[in-house]
Amino acid sequence: MSRISVRGFAVASATAVTAVGAVTGVASGSTGQPSLDAEATANDTTLLADIPAGQQAQVQTASLTQQADAQAIAADASAKKDAEEAARKQAAADAVAKQKAAQAAEEAAKARKEAEAKASRDATRDVSSFPVQSSYSVAQIQAMARQMVGAGQFQCFSNIVDHESSWNYRAVNASSGAYGLFQALPGSKMSSVGADWQTNPATQIKWGLNYMNSRYGSPCEAWSFWQANHWY
Incomplete structure (x- = not known):
């Protein structure tokens, strides 16, 4: 397994890791400062290989969930943008159609009046x-x-x-x-x-x-x- 860097989980599990290191130090006869291995493990970056095997699946699942959420948010934003653009185009098309209809009605009314006037003269x-x-x-x-x-x-x-x-x-x-x-x-x-x-x-x-x-x-x-x- 490759050594995948997992940030975020390190903070959540720092206390547990530090506790494990302390116990290891006591067992080896050290009663002073925590071992260098415990200090290194408690920093803000933990390698997947350093995480207990039982918790690796949870870390991977959390990462995939975050990726899926980010993709869903991006998809929603794209869909909203597409819908707004479609609505704008439809509104513009409706306005043009309404203007053409009004112009046609005006021309028809004018033609009708001219026809009536001509009929009156004739x-x-x-x-x-x-x-x-x-x-x-x-x-x-x-x-x-x-x-x-x-x-x-x-x-x-x-x-x-x-x-x-x-x-x-x-x-x-x-x-x-x-x-x-x-x-x-x-x-x-x-x-x-x-x-x-x-x-x-x-x-x-x-x-x-x-x-x-x-x-x-x-x-x-x-x-x-x-x-x-x-x-x-």
């Missing part, structure tokens, strides 16, 4: 398709608007007219002079669509729809602006 009937009357009821004016404004935009269009004139195509603002369904200021700007802007609600509807589409992109975008500012 659905516009010409003013001349409506017969001229001496007067118009609110129901008649709303029926005109439904035929000139796309279905997806009509409610927004109607909300603005409700707030501006309550569908009175002859409404006049006493202080500013704003006129008609959309309270155009001055009212004469609606002449760009037709000379009968004062008396024909169809002319006013076409002007108002053109204004909302050109300035805001659609009646619903115009309504959003109106809600935020109470004018458009």
Whole structure:
């Protein structure tokens, strides 16, 4: 057997070894200081070969246990590090996926609004398709608007007219002079669509729809602006 140096066991067994040396000294007739062999055995390093055979297995077992514990601790630390890295990568991947989903939803909403605005413009009937009357009821004016404004935009269009004139195509603002369904200021700007802007609600509807589409992109975008500012 090789002479394996075992530290730690020496301290635990120093007293026992010293006692054995003392007994040996007495048996040999020495009554003075402990023998040199006992002093050497009591130092902080004991060779496995110097340990009684019955205790060598215990020392070896303790050493192997310490090694196993150290390996287990190292394995746990490595596993924890790997788990943290995997969690970090997953969080980064989730963030990227969420950002892409939000961007896709935003693009889809934008495309939907553009499609609705285009449908509104395409659905516009010409003013001349409506017969001229001496007067118009609110129901008649709303029926005109439904035929000139796309279905997806009509409610927004109607909300603005409700707030501006309550569908009175002859409404006049006493202080500013704003006129008609959309309270155009001055009212004469609606002449760009037709000379009968004062008396024909169809002319006013076409002007108002053109204004909302050109300035805001659609009646619903115009309504959003109106809600935020109470004018458009």
